[in-house]
Amino acid sequence: MMWSYILKLVVLLPLVCGLMIGALYLWRRLEARMPGQPANRQLKVTETMMISPTVRLAVLEFEGRKLLVSVSRQGVTLVDRGNMVNAEVTK
Secondary structure (H helix, E strand, O other): OHHHHHHHHHHHHHHHHHHHHHHHHHHHHHHOOOOOOHHHOOEEEEEEEEOOOOOEEEEEEEOOEEEEEEEEOOEEEEEEEEEEOOOOOOO
């Protein structure tokens, strides 16, 4: 009785682990083909930082500008507008 349980465990455990690894591998390969990838978007989240358990700061790039926003349960608030991302230096 105990040997049949151990035999099933030895056979089925690697099978289930292999199926999980295979599913994750396929997900990563097919994820690049899904529509709406970040390369097609105009808005890019550059960096985020947790300030408190309910407040997070985020740096967004939109139309060549950097925006600093605060995200909380109450909503999104613009904190600061940064300079142009690809601004040319004039002499």
